[in-house]
Amino acid sequence: MVSEALHVIIHLANGTCIDGVEDTRVRSLFLVNGLIADSIEPTTKIDATYDVRGKVLMAGGIDLHTHIGGGKVNIARLLLPELILPKMEPFDSHGIRQLSAPVPTTWETGLRYLEMGYTTCMEPAVLPANARQAHREMADIPWLDTGGYLLLGNDRMLLRWIAEGFSQELINQYVAWMLKAHQCCGVKVVNAGGIDAFKFNQRHLDVDEFHPMYPITPRDILRVLAQAVDELRLAHPLHVHCSNLGVPGNIASTLKTLQAVEGRRIHLTHAQFHCYGTGGPHGFSSEAYQLAEYVNWNPHVTIDIGQVLFGQTVTISGDTMHQFENRNLARPRKVIFQDLECQAGCGVVPFRYKQDQYVHGLQWTIGLELCLRILDPTRVFLTTDHPNGGPFTAYPHLIRLLTSYDFRMSIFERLHPDVQSSSSLPALKREYTLEEIAQMTRRGPAKILGLQDRGTLESGKIADVVVYAPSEKLDTMFSNPTMVFRHGELVYRDGQALKGSCKTTIVANPTVETSMNARLNREWLGQYGYSTDMVRIIDEELLSSGHRIKSATPLSSS
Amino acid sequence: MLCCFCSLLCDRDDLHRGCDIRSNAMKMLDSYDVTKATTVLRLPSKIDEIVEGLKQRLVASTSILLTGRIYSVETSRAVLKAADALEASLDASELGWGINNALAVARNGAFTTSLADSRATSQTFIVLDDGSLLDRFPRLPHALCLCSGDQKDSRTVLLLGSPTSAAIDTWSSLFPNTWSVPCKMEQATNALNQWTSHRKLLDDDISAVWLANLRASTYTSIVWSPACLSSVSQPDLWIEELMDWIRGQNEETRCSSLTLSGLDSTFQQVCTWTTGFPGRIRFRHTHPIFEPMESNYLSWIKRHGNDPRASIVCVDESAKAESFLPKSVLDSFAGTIVELQGRSREVNHNGSHVRLPTSTAGYDVDATISRADQVVMAFVPRQSPTANESPTPTEWLARLST
Numbered sequence: 001m002v003s004e005a006l007h008v009i010i011h012l013a014n015g016t017c018i019d020g021v022e023d024t025r026v027r028s029l030f031l032v033n034g035l036i037a038d039s040i041e042p043t044t045k046i047d048a049t050y051d052v053r054g055k056v057l058m059a060g061g062i063d064l065h066t067h068i069g070g071g072k073v074n075i076a077r078l079l080l081p082e083l084i085l086p087k088m089e090p091f092d093s094h095g096i097r098q099l100s101a102p103v104p105t106t107w108e109t110g111l112r113y114l115e116m117g118y119t120t121c122m123e124p125a126v127l128p129a130n131a132r133q134a135h136r137e138m139a140d141i142p143w144l145d146t147g148g149y150l151l152l153g154n155d156r157m158l159l160r161w162i163a164e165g166f167s168q169e170l171i172n173q174y175v176a177w178m179l180k181a182h183q184c185c186g187v188k189v190v191n192a193g194g195i196d197a198f199k200f201n202q203r204h205l206d207v208d209e210f211h212p213m214y215p216i217t218p219r220d221i222l223r224v225l226a227q228a229v230d231e232l233r234l235a236h237p238l239h240v241h242c243s244n245l246g247v248p249g250n251i252a253s254t255l256k257t258l259q260a261v262e263g264r265r266i267h268l269t270h271a272q273f274h275c276y277g278t279g280g281p282h283g284f285s286s287e288a289y290q291l292a293e294y295v296n297w298n299p300h301v302t303i304d305i306g307q308v309l310f311g312q313t314v315t316i317s318g319d320t321m322h323q324f325e326n327r328n329l330a331r332p333r334k335v336i337f338q339d340l341e342c343q344a345g346c347g348v349v350p351f352r353y354k355q356d357q358y359v360h361g362l363q364w365t366i367g368l369e370l371c372l373r374i375l376d377p378t379r380v381f382l383t384t385d386h387p388n389g390g391p392f393t394a395y396p397h398l399i400r401l402l403t404s405y406d407f408r409m410s411i412f413e414r415l416h417p418d419v420q421s422s423s424s425l426p427a428l429k430r431e432y433t434l435e436e437i438a439q440m441t442r443r444g445p446a447k448i449l450g451l452q453d454r455g456t457l458e459s460g461k462i463a464d465v466v467v468y469a470p471s472e473k474l475d476t477m478f479s480n481p482t483m484v485f486r487h488g489e490l491v492y493r494d495g496q497a498l499k500g501s502c503k504t505t506i507v508a509n510p511t512v513e514t515s516m517n518a519r520l521n522r523e524w525l526g527q528y529g530y531s532t533d534m535v536r537i538i539d540e541e542l543l544s545s546g547h548r549i550k551s552a553t554p555l556s557s558s
Numbered sequence: 559m560l561c562c563f564c565s566l567l568c569d570r571d572d573l574h575r576g577c578d579i580r581s582n583a584m585k586m587l588d589s590y591d592v593t594k595a596t597t598v599l600r601l602p603s604k605i606d607e608i609v610e611g612l613k614q615r616l617v618a619s620t621s622i623l624l625t626g627r628i629y630s631v632e633t634s635r636a637v638l639k640a641a642d643a644l645e646a647s648l649d650a651s652e653l654g655w656g657i658n659n660a661l662a663v664a665r666n667g668a669f670t671t672s673l674a675d676s677r678a679t680s681q682t683f684i685v686l687d688d689g690s691l692l693d694r695f696p697r698l699p700h701a702l703c704l705c706s707g708d709q710k711d712s713r714t715v716l717l718l719g720s721p722t723s724a725a726i727d728t729w730s731s732l733f734p735n736t737w738s739v740p741c742k743m744e745q746a747t748n749a750l751n752q753w754t755s756h757r758k759l760l761d762d763d764i765s766a767v768w769l770a771n772l773r774a775s776t777y778t779s780i781v782w783s784p785a786c787l788s789s790v791s792q793p794d795l796w797i798e799e800l801m802d803w804i805r806g807q808n809e810e811t812r813c814s815s816l817t818l819s820g821l822d823s824t825f826q827q828v829c830t831w832t833t834g835f836p837g838r839i840r841f842r843h844t845h846p847i848f849e850p851m852e853s854n855y856l857s858w859i860k861r862h863g864n865d866p867r868a869s870i871v872c873v874d875e876s877a878k879a880e881s882f883l884p885k886s887v888l889d890s891f892a893g894t895i896v897e898l899q900g901r902s903r904e905v906n907h908n909g910s911h912v913r914l915p916t917s918t919a920g921y922d923v924d925a926t927i928s929r930a931d932q933v934v935m936a937f938v939p940r941q942s943p944t945a946n947e948s949p950t951p952t953e954w955l956a957r958l959s960t
Contacts, residue, residue, distance in 0.1 A: 075663075077831070079663065079664060084848075104834070105833060107832070136926060334667035336667050337670070341673070343674075525570070530570065
């Protein structure tokens with residue numbers, strides 16, 4: 001499908017441009033054939049001019065960690081039909097746009113992101129065996145470019161190869177082949193080795209503990225995969241969900257995890273769930289300070305926060321080992337657990353975060369603490385780990401929390417008294433600027449995803465441009481854009497979504513040795529009982545549905 | 559080559575050999591005279607007239623049901639779009655097997671595994687079979703067996719229910735440590751409870767062996783299909799009981815259900831991500847309404863069977879010879895029936911019961927189809943050596959609903 005925008009020139013006149021690169025200033029942008037231009041030839045015919053004087057212009061938002069496609073997302077929908085609300089107020093009492101269900105349909109997902117000005121989203125846990133479903137499902141999300149991180153590090157074939165001392169070169173080739181075959185743009189590790197260990201009835205696996213079947217530790221797996229990601233020059237660092245998700249005192253294993261990669265690039269995801277101590281009145285305390293300090297002193301580390309919001313949601317994770325520990329906390333009281341194809345697993349546990357509950361209140365403060373303590377906003381990213389911490393529609397609310405100390409405190413004062421007495425949040429007076437918000441939600445994610453074509457308003461970037469009406473209440477501003485352009489095409493205006501536009505699937509494009517095909521086919525038949533042809537997705541298959549494929553820029557040319 | 563005639567989606571030559579489902583389907587499809595079915599399509603003005611007539615009838619309908627054997631992602635998307643446009647009721651769960659399982663999962667949760675994990679991780683298989691399991695999935699024992707050639711798999715297989723003697727032989731030939739414990743399917747979950755909770759039961763020598771194996775197993779797969787519960791009075795409650803038992807096992811050891819769905823599970827997946835519900839929905843102005851009972855296609859037909867202004871659109875992209883709709887419905891339904899059907903049946907384009915030729919998923923056209931465990935989604939390229947000029951269901955539905 002060729003976008004109509006390829007033949008359209010749009011003039012956005014006199015907007016206040018904020019992209020976290022240049023200083024904020026009033027200027028005009030031209031959207032020419034789907035790309036941003038600072039200027040055009042005076043004789044060029046302009047198809048449409050919009051006077052955006054007094055409005056704020058930003059690049060399209062990028063969510064680098066949101067569960068929006070694949071089997072686990074769909075079984076969460078299947079588990080909770082009673083939570084689907086056909087009719088509801090558009091916003092809740094906190095001003096957060098409501099979803100019709102904890103995991104909305106594909107169409108609603110696209111619409112709600114569009115309503116915030118987000119145009120690119122990454123599904124962070126694509127099971128290799130289920131990659132085709134994830135891509136098919138994401139293809140049905142309108143208005144978003146999408147991509148996925150491939151789940152490795154619990155795939156038995158890799159564990160065996162590491163245990164048997166296969167060369168790093170061979171493992172690099174395996175990772176490259178897997179990324180290409182499953183059309184993903186990054187590598188994700190969830191509880192390295194732990195999901196597979198749980199299948200052998202091991203209920204706990206720390207960073208330096210041995211797997212029950214293979215004489216290797218999570219540290220070994222992390223080191224090997226981080227090295228593969230670096231040596232393949234993948235733009236996105238190894239995307240890591242640590243051991244000991246949600247366990248009090250897990251800061252120790254989180255720091256060990258960060259050290260395990262031996263200085264290579266690492267992205268620690270939903271970090272809020274991984275920086276707990278055992279102090280405080282309930283044996284559960286914040287160690288956000290320790291993690292933030294580590295990030296501040298180690299430029300190879302990035303994080304996203306996984307902020308918790310109060311209310312009903314559903315947690316979905318590949319980490320069956322730790323989701324199983326939470327089974328009795330399920331509200332409503334039902335869970336789904338899956339062991340998946342000798343590659344990973346899936347645990348779905350519905351959950352209700354309560355404002356007056358000590359642990360939930362402290363989790364809320366920890367996410368904010370991380371954002372406020374980490375100095376570089378291009379290395380800490382706004383996520384709720386949708387739907388695990390809460391809905392992605394809370395981003396405008398979170399932006400207001402980060403930009404307004406008073407607003408933050410107005411909610412803090414309603415938390416459990418022990419949270420108020422033990423949290424250091426009141427001492428953190430920092431207020432994010434709009435430039436920092438642009439860095440945190442646009443420029444920074446684009447940079448670590450290798451998406452050199454987006455994330456700022458510089459000339460030559462793709463014309464994903466959002467026009468916001470400024471407001472003192474930034475949650476109002478960020479949940480009601482005046483206009484959204486995707487690839488230069490006007491797709492949203494004054495509360496109305498317009499026609500859908502072309503879709504792009506973002507992939508890594510590592511070089512794959514052709515000799516791997518035969519080797520992996522043999523291994524596949526032995527391990528999984530079918531050939532690689534069953535799961536391999538060739539480019540033509542994606543392109544046949546009218547999609548475009550965008551390769552993330554490899555590291556060497558970044 | 560991927561075979562898409564049952565939802566195991568085998569791609570190994572050794573599995574194709576001896577598979578009755580595949581050989582019967584291929585024989586029937588390969589021998590069918592395509593030109594006969596598509597004669598009508600060669601007359602553009604005639605086909606336009608037929609489509610226009612049907613469109614008018616659908617627009618004038620008081621109620622519309624979209625149903626059938628919908629097996630591919632591509633057709634599922636088209637059916638959902640058409641149902642929305644026509645404000646139709648929609649049910650693609652053949653005899654309710656898939657929906658029973660979905661309802662049980664939605665009420666009570668589940669512990670499941672996939673084919674490869676079951677195959678590679680299990681120490682014990684408990685196979686719940688009403689006698690039809692291997693008719694539906696002929697190569698299941700082979701797909702679960704880790705050995706090839708003359709080697710045997712030493713793991714324990716416990717057949718519970720009423721498997722045929724042929725099924726017992728097949729399992730035994732691959733897994734010598736196979737035990738058969740006859741019982742009614744209705745009682746299967748009770749039996750599981752008894753074995754694990756009352757240790758003194760079944761203490762004869764033979765039972766003691768497999769019971770000891772079962773109790774010592776660190777990973778047990780319960781292999782079953784919702785399609786094998788036809789003799790069970792309350793299938794959804796039976797499934798809940800089974801999942802309760804599995805949940806209890808996981809407190810101490812590992813145990814999961816290998817639930818084998820039919821090819822209609824692909825539709826269930828697409829319907830869930832599109833509407834939030836697994837099927838049996840009625841489209842209204844702004845949103846779909848989940849009606850697990852009312853939108854059951856048999857209930858719908860019962861309610862609207864005498865209404866001359868009601869319409870059924872039945873999409874059948876299977877390789878099955880028999881019509882999806884029961885003969886009694888085809889004979890007596892008072893309204894309009896439009897069947898989009900594969901190579902298996904004669905076309906008919908006159909009167910209020912119209913049968914139009916279409917493609918068979920994975921045979922005439924490429925198709926994306928879920929495997930029985932709903933984890934792997936395979937892309938099955940066209941296999942037919944001869945071209946089928948018939949429009950795909952997607953093309954027909956686009957013409958009929960817009």
